[in-house]
Amino acid sequence: MSAPPGExxxxxxxxxxxxxxxQVVEEDTxxxxxxxDFSxxxxxxxxxxxxxxxxxxxxCAQLVVLSYPDLEVLYEDSRMVTLTAPYIAGFLAFRETPFLLEALQRLERNQPKLRPQVVFVDGNGVFHYREFGLACHLGVLSGLPCVGVAKNLLQVQGVHKNEQHQSQIAALQKGGDSFPLTAASGKVLGKALRSSDRSxxxxxxxxxHKISVTTAVRLTHSCCRYRVPEPIRQVAKDATKALKTSKYRRPLKICHLWECA
Structure with a gap:
C-alpha cells in the first residue's frame, strides 16, 4: 500500500x-x-x-480521432504507460494529463492533418472542487477546445445526488434535454444531459477549455449514438482491447481511473 501523499x-x-x-476560456472561440450544425x-x-x-x-493511455458528423474512426493511439504520480481526489489530472498530452503530441508530429478540433475527455472540466478538472487541465496545456463528459455525478460545491436531483433527471423527456448543475455560489458548473432517447x-x-457550456452540451448530444458520446465510447472499446491483449493482463475488471478511485 502506497504512503499517503504529503501536504x-x-x-x-x-x-x-x-x-x-x-487560463481557462469558458466561451466559444x-x-x-x-x-x-457545427459547419x-x-x-x-x-x-x-x-x-x-x-x-x-x-x-492504458488512449486517443481516438473520429470524423464529424459521420463519427467514423480516423486514428487510434494506444500505449501502456507507467503511472508515477499518486492518486489524490481532486487532482486526477496530475496523474493522467502527461500521458494524454503525449498522445496528442504524437499525433501532431506524425499525422498533423488528423489533429482533432475538439477533444472529449472522460471526466470533468469546471465541474470540479476548484473548477479545474482533467478536461480543463488538458485543454489549457494542449491549447485545444475540450469538453468534460462524466458518467457519474461528482457531488461538489453544493451539487448533490438528492431527491431534487433525481426529480430533475426524471423530467428529462428526450435526448437533448438537460438541466444546469448549479453551485451554491449560483454559478452553473455544467449540465446534466439526457444524451439519447435510448437511455x-x-x-x-x-x-x-475554449467552448461554452451551451455549445458543449449541444456538441455532446450531436456525438451520441448511445448514452456516451462516440469519441469516448470508441476510446473505451479500444482500451479494453489493448488491456486484454497486453502483457499486463490479469483476470480483473477493466475500469477508468476516475471511476474506480
Missing part, C-alpha cells in the same frame, strides 16, 4: 491548479462552434486513461 505535494498541486485555472467541424477526439482494477501502476441516465457535461 507539501497537495499544496503544490493546488497552487498549480489555481495558476492554470486563470472557434467559428464552427457558432454554427447551428467546419471535421474531426473530434476522445481521450481516456484506463487500467486493470487492482493495478495502481500500469495503465434515461444522464451524462454530466462541463466546459474544459
Amino acid at each position: 507539501d505535494l497537495v499544496n503544490q498541486w493546488e497552487s498549480e491548479q489555481a495558476r492554470l485555472r486563470l 472557434e467559428d464552427w462552434q457558432r454554427s447551428p 467546419g467541424l471535421e474531426r473530434v477526439g476522445g481521450v481516456d486513461l484506463s487500467f486493470i482494477k487492482g493495478d495502481e501502476v500500469n495503465a 434515461c441516465k444522464p451524462v454530466y457535461v462541463s466546459v474544459g
Whole structure:
C-alpha cells in the first residue's frame, strides 16, 4: 500500500491548479462552434486513461480521432504507460494529463492533418472542487477546445445526488434535454444531459477549455449514438482491447481511473 501523499505535494498541486485555472476560456472561440450544425467541424477526439482494477501502476493511455458528423474512426493511439504520480481526489489530472498530452503530441508530429478540433475527455472540466478538472487541465496545456463528459455525478460545491436531483433527471423527456448543475455560489458548473432517447441516465457535461457550456452540451448530444458520446465510447472499446491483449493482463475488471478511485 502506497504512503499517503504529503501536504507539501497537495499544496503544490493546488497552487498549480489555481495558476492554470486563470487560463481557462469558458466561451466559444472557434467559428464552427457558432454554427447551428457545427459547419467546419471535421474531426473530434476522445481521450481516456484506463487500467486493470487492482493495478495502481500500469495503465492504458488512449486517443481516438473520429470524423464529424459521420463519427467514423480516423486514428487510434494506444500505449501502456507507467503511472508515477499518486492518486489524490481532486487532482486526477496530475496523474493522467502527461500521458494524454503525449498522445496528442504524437499525433501532431506524425499525422498533423488528423489533429482533432475538439477533444472529449472522460471526466470533468469546471465541474470540479476548484473548477479545474482533467478536461480543463488538458485543454489549457494542449491549447485545444475540450469538453468534460462524466458518467457519474461528482457531488461538489453544493451539487448533490438528492431527491431534487433525481426529480430533475426524471423530467428529462428526450435526448437533448438537460438541466444546469448549479453551485451554491449560483454559478452553473455544467449540465446534466439526457444524451439519447435510448437511455434515461444522464451524462454530466462541463466546459474544459475554449467552448461554452451551451455549445458543449449541444456538441455532446450531436456525438451520441448511445448514452456516451462516440469519441469516448470508441476510446473505451479500444482500451479494453489493448488491456486484454497486453502483457499486463490479469483476470480483473477493466475500469477508468476516475471511476474506480
